[in-house]
Amino acid sequence: MMSKHRYPAADIAVVERVIRERRDIRHFVAGRLPDGLLDRLLEAAHLGPSVGYMQPWRFVRIVSNETRMALWGIVDAERVATAASLPTRAADFLKLKIDGIREAAEVLVVALMPGREAHLFGRRTLPEMDLASTACAIQNMWLLARAEGIGLGWVSFFDPEAVGELLEMPPGSRPIAILCLGPVAEFPAAPVLESQGWGRRLPMDEVVFEDRWKAGAGGTPTAY
Amino acid sequence: MMSKHRYPAADIAVVERVIRERRDIRHFVAGRLPDGLLDRLLEAAHLGPSVGYMQPWRFVRIVSNETRMALWGIVDAERVATAASLPTRAADFLKLKIDGIREAAEVLVVALMPGREAHLFGRRTLPEMDLASTACAIQNMWLLARAEGIGLGWVSFFDPEAVGELLEMPPGSRPIAILCLGPVAEFPAAPVLESQGWGRRLPMDEVVFEDRWKAGAGGTPTAY
Numbered sequence: 001m002m003s004k005h006r007y008p009a010a011d012i013a014v015v016e017r018v019i020r021e022r023r024d025i026r027h028f029v030a031g032r033l034p035d036g037l038l039d040r041l042l043e044a045a046h047l048g049p050s051v052g053y054m055q056p057w058r059f060v061r062i063v064s065n066e067t068r069m070a071l072w073g074i075v076d077a078e079r080v081a082t083a084a085s086l087p088t089r090a091a092d093f094l095k096l097k098i099d100g101i102r103e104a105a106e107v108l109v110v111a112l113m114p115g116r117e118a119h120l121f122g123r124r125t126l127p128e129m130d131l132a133s134t135a136c137a138i139q140n141m142w143l144l145a146r147a148e149g150i151g152l153g154w155v156s157f158f159d160p161e162a163v164g165e166l167l168e169m170p171p172g173s174r175p176i177a178i179l180c181l182g183p184v185a186e187f188p189a190a191p192v193l194e195s196q197g198w199g200r201r202l203p204m205d206e207v208v209f210e211d212r213w214k215a216g217a218g219g220t221p222t223a224y
Numbered sequence: 225m226m227s228k229h230r231y232p233a234a235d236i237a238v239v240e241r242v243i244r245e246r247r248d249i250r251h252f253v254a255g256r257l258p259d260g261l262l263d264r265l266l267e268a269a270h271l272g273p274s275v276g277y278m279q280p281w282r283f284v285r286i287v288s289n290e291t292r293m294a295l296w297g298i299v300d301a302e303r304v305a306t307a308a309s310l311p312t313r314a315a316d317f318l319k320l321k322i323d324g325i326r327e328a329a330e331v332l333v334v335a336l337m338p339g340r341e342a343h344l345f346g347r348r349t350l351p352e353m354d355l356a357s358t359a360c361a362i363q364n365m366w367l368l369a370r371a372e373g374i375g376l377g378w379v380s381f382f383d384p385e386a387v388g389e390l391l392e393m394p395p396g397s398r399p400i401a402i403l404c405l406g407p408v409a410e411f412p413a414a415p416v417l418e419s420q421g422w423g424r425r426l427p428m429d430e431v432v433f434e435d436r437w438k439a440g441a442g443g444t445p446t447a448y
Binding site: 003004005006007011012014015016017018019020022024039040042043044046047048049051052053054055056057058059060061062063064067078081082085086093111113114115116118119120121122123124125126128129131132133134135136138139140142143144147148149150154156157158159160167168169170172173176177183184186187191193194198199201202204207208209210211212213217218219220 | 227228229230231235236238239240241242243244246248263264266267268270271272273275276277278279280281282283284285286287288291302305306309310317337338339340342343344345346347348349350352353355356357358359360362363364366367368371372373374378380381382383384391392393394396397400401407408410411415417418422423425426428431432433434435436437441442443444
């Protein structure tokens, strides 16, 4: 049944294109964001869904070079620690670039607000829904950035305590992302971790089941 | 600086429109999804970003009425338990509809795969990144569904153990969403929880700070 609320076919194709062409970006080129774009990206995030309408996301825009370099140091330390903890391919992991934090036009730290335990609506059995809401908000920003031709990279290896101290975050808050945003030379045709052989894209029948978990279906084989 | 990778202005407007018009839907009308749409929605989700390319999301499509009704029972029990746990407005909460699970054209249970502890890439200090990736995947599906004029509601009040047992999920997996999808009479102009007075939309300056957490900035005032 075709819905009367359906967008024109060409507009639906745009939505599918941006979903297909979004990439996690590690390399940036010089240049700033167009005027007003950062605000529009933040507004797109703030239009994300949130459990119980709690709007748990907070964004800290890094403006001083000192803070940016301190963040870079925190990430570099964890990059080394993660490599040491990997059962295999530590050397490959160390080659992964984190220069984005130094090079990107903008760096944002995304955090969960304090006082979240007061929000029970939709979270009594799934408290992690606050993080889920914030990730959806970041995905909004990610897709709009791609449509604008701006790269976004989500860095998730850092010590949350160290970042919290650096940004003077209140007790109970938790940083969950360092986002690098800026102009890029290119958007890779395939995810970098795929083209670098870190993993393969799973076929749909390994991620979609009917009525019951598919017997024998486990996790994703290649683990690091 | 305008990027050469930028989409045409009209296409960017489409991306901003679908982000703005996406809603968490609780009411559905009779009718099925157009042929092939469910597969496209699942593929959009599977194009989501994932930490270390782990692709932690698994989707269980509910096809039998028995399983659907059992799911409804699990959610109804938690609806009552949540209401009892709310400091205020328990009665209001009980009025919130969960009929979507019975009425929607499609019901999907989204779960995190087992064996996630083997994936350290980007998760050594932030293990919850598997959930973040899966939420981004669901947001892809949510936006494409809206463009197709199909409603999607994310139900997050249920006992994960009970759902895991019902769907024979393996140890180590975790259900994080029951998604209701189907034709709707309308997409509300504002989020239902806003128009029902559950919360107010926060102004941008309460969610965006510069270089440091804004002194005194806390969580979201109205908590349930």
